[in-house]
Amino acid sequence: MKTLLISLLATGLLLTSCATSSRIQALKPEPGNTTDVVYQKSTSFISLPVSIAVADLETQTNKFVTGLVYEDNNIKDDDVTLKVWKTAPIKFSEKNGRLQIIIPIKVNGNVRYGTTTMGIDLHDTREFNLAANITFDSSIGLRNWQMTTDTKLQNLEWTESPSITVAGKKIPITYLINPTIKLFKTRIEDELDNAIKQSVDFKPQVLDALETLSKPFLTSEQYETWFQLMPEELYVTDAKLNKKQITMNMGLKCTMETTVGQAPKAVLKKDAVVLKAVSSMPEKVSAVVAAVSTYQSASAIITKNFQGQEFGDGKRKVTIQKVDLWSKDGKMIVALEMMGSITGTIYLSGIPNYNAVTKEIYFDQMDYVLDTKSALMRTANWMASGIILKKIQENCRYSIQANLEEGKKSMLPYLNNYSPMAGVFVNGTLDDFEFDKVTLTDNAIIAFIKGSGKINLKVDGMK
Known part of the structure; x- marks a missing residue:
């Protein structure tokens, strides 16, 4: 009798359960086979206002102009032989936008x-x-990567008037020396121009820097994310002298790519880079940062969003136990494992987007996958309600604020008195990031964010 009672009770519970809960059977959309994704190229301009201290130009020029600067051993042509030495460091100064040089x-x-x-x-x-x-x-x-000068003798001040002593008397020989000045003045002018040209030759340093910049580097080992800057053209404005500083604007036209997967190949051909003269340069620097989230991490975050929430109408309710994400045909598949009035997994699809105010990734145009919708209409058409779908969609979002802050943080050290070589300093500012695009790969969601700012490069204390 006792056994019969237990059997009847179990049967009643089973029948009650079948009456209040049903299992949904929907076909799982298989993940797509997305290969490595390359962000669509867009042209960027990096402006580099360059300033060089006149004192540094003075230091470098003194290295090239040393000792004997002129020699004439033929006395027959003009009755004079000369040897001219530099006796102290050359002094540079600025006057009315021109360079004054005293030797x-x-x-x-x-x-x-x-x-x-x-x-x-x-x-x-x-x-x-x-x-x-x-x-x-x-x-x-500035010409052909090198600073150029057109130097002319302005004044010659003799410490003592040229003379010789004959029979105890000083005989002025200025009339003989002054014509020879034309000979060695041209030599010294040429020496100075050549020394300055060699002192400030940008080409080797600039091309080496571009080669380093163009090498792809791994920004995330875990997600196999690579960043690459590819120079196309280099621009420069005229050099100007003001307040003991030589200033010019250099600019780089380039493309920036963020790649997920295998390392891209470096493509820079240094010999093909051309320096083009322009009248002006944009001040802003634009950069692209990739905020990468794996489906596993995004799924865990969204699962937490559903904790403690019920979705339904009246007595018919479900709770979401787990969320899984993957991509298929450029869309996001959201798998919701649920319990309650319906047990099983339903599948939704949507297009990833970005909310600039909350800095969140969300899924727009979300709807049930076709087979899921058909299954819901057969088993629980109340779940197909747009109201319930909207409530579910509100929880399918996650913040990338931490990604943005990390991306900005990683760039700041290069903008705070960064010194790539002795005597060269880079400083700048970086504005807030703006959303550009979301791209799906086979293992991650990538939000591409554009940032802008200003950069200046200063040469001070160059050895």
């Missing part, structure tokens, strides 16, 4: 004086030593 010199020479009478040579030769300060005036320019 202290020492001159050692021989002067021939006298006459020839009836075929008899009555000439005598005397050695002389004198010192002077020569002032040059120079304009600043």
